[in-house]
Amino acid sequence: MTSIETKSVHTATMKERTIQSKVMPLYQTSAFSFSSLEELEGYYEGNGTYLYSRTANPNTDALGQTVADLEMAPKGVSASSGTSAILAGILSVVKAGDHILAAQDVYGGTFHLLKEELVLMGIGVHFADFSNFSEIEQLLIDMPEIKLVFSESITNPFLRMEDIEALCQLKSTYDVRIMIDNTFATPYTTTPYSLGVDLVAHSATKYLGGHSDVTAGVLVGDAELIGIAEKRVVNLGLNLSPFEAWLTIRGIKTLALRMKTQTENAQAIAAFLEGKARVWYPGAGAIVSFELPESVDVSEFFSSLGWIKIVPTLAGVETTVSYPYGTSHRALSAEEKEKIGVTRQVVRLSAGIEGIEDILEQLGAAFV
Numbered sequence: 001m002t003s004i005e006t007k008s009v010h011t012a013t014m015k016e017r018t019i020q021s022k023v024m025p026l027y028q029t030s031a032f033s034f035s036s037l038e039e040l041e042g043y044y045e046g047n048g049t050y051l052y053s054r055t056a057n058p059n060t061d062a063l064g065q066t067v068a069d070l071e072m073a074p075k076g077v078s079a080s081s082g083t084s085a086i087l088a089g090i091l092s093v094v095k096a097g098d099h100i101l102a103a104q105d106v107y108g109g110t111f112h113l114l115k116e117e118l119v120l121m122g123i124g125v126h127f128a129d130f131s132n133f134s135e136i137e138q139l140l141i142d143m144p145e146i147k148l149v150f151s152e153s154i155t156n157p158f159l160r161m162e163d164i165e166a167l168c169q170l171k172s173t174y175d176v177r178i179m180i181d182n183t184f185a186t187p188y189t190t191t192p193y194s195l196g197v198d199l200v201a202h203s204a205t206k207y208l209g210g211h212s213d214v215t216a217g218v219l220v221g222d223a224e225l226i227g228i229a230e231k232r233v234v235n236l237g238l239n240l241s242p243f244e245a246w247l248t249i250r251g252i253k254t255l256a257l258r259m260k261t262q263t264e265n266a267q268a269i270a271a272f273l274e275g276k277a278r279v280w281y282p283g284a285g286a287i288v289s290f291e292l293p294e295s296v297d298v299s300e301f302f303s304s305l306g307w308i309k310i311v312p313t314l315a316g317v318e319t320t321v322s323y324p325y326g327t328s329h330r331a332l333s334a335e336e337k338e339k340i341g342v343t344r345q346v347v348r349l350s351a352g353i354e355g356i357e358d359i360l361e362q363l364g365a366a367f368v
């Protein structure tokens with residue numbers, strides 16, 4: 001090998017197999033090479049090698065398995081976003097002609113996925129108030145086409161904790177699968193698969209990644225369903241990039257430390273806000289929602305928060321606030337917002353890992 005053209009392409013890749021890296025290397029490659037046709041044939045016989053990154057990649061595989069382990073589920077698959085993980089999960093259970101029943105307070109993006117996209121695929125979509133169990137049962141009785149019941153372990157923005165065990169009980173009477181979005185709670189707080197849920201989805205963009213620098217999703221659960229979901233990810237091109245998987249795995253290493261501190265901070269923030277605002281905090285997780293009294297000007301409040309930034313996401317290591325009325329629930333009519341209680345005075349706070357005295361001081365300053 002003598003020419004610059006050849007050396008610039010091949011030299012670096014010659015040595016790699018002898019290097020023992022402490023953390024998993026990043027396989028930032030779109031495909032994998034084979035040294036013989038026999039080796040290539042071996043791939044198709046299932047010898048564990050890799051072919052093409054949309055089909056499978058060591059980093060994205062490792063992320064799926066890591067989250068499956070945390071959720072105590074047998075198998076996982078990663079996807080390009082929480083939304084794609086949810087789509088792959090849904091399509092592993094339902095097909096055209098089948099119906100889905102979802103909680104009416106699901107994340108806005110999920111609501112749009114169901115209402116605008118899945119209906120185009122011929123899937124029937126129903127929403128119900130999941131805090132009213134008889135509403136769920138009545139729909140299941142009336143609609144035997146419902147094959148999947150979907151909710152979130154902790155909902156947004158009022159942090160209703162889903163009765164997951166009650167939902168799983170439905171399986172003994174109706175021919176349905178249960179799917180839970182565990183993004184807000186994380187496996188630090190609850191592991192829905194161990195309670196009988198078939199599929200657990202995550203927006204890893206939030207707590208799993210934890211640093212607001214990736215958009216990623218993971219779906220874990222029943223091995224057979226995840227096998228089908230993997231096929232959906234490959235065929236629909238919902239795959240995650242290796243680098244995002246690598247970053248998410250790096251984030252997950254500190255998940256428990258972050259969740260511990262963020263949960264403690266959220267508890268202290270909720271206690272601090274009592275008496276100053278109407279507070280929603282379910283006692284777990286690191287999100288606190290509150291409604292400012294009419295005497296507090298909401299724009300002034302948001303402008304007075306100093307280093308607590310206004311950010312339309314959650315779960316980073318920084319304490320941030322979001323404005324459901326103007327962002328996550330913006331698309332709803334004034335009437336719909338009124339109905340679910342998302343008024344102009346509602347604030348959603350994502351507790352970070354800063355010193356609690358600094359957070360309370362900055363928050364307190366916005367109230368005067």
Ligand SMILES: *Cc1c(COP(=O)(O)O)cnc(C)c1O
Nearest residue numbers: 081082083107109183203205216
């Ligand atoms: C953010 C979020 C999603 C969507 O995740 P993306 O990674 O943005 O696609 C789904 N569910 C919940 C609860 C979320 O917070």
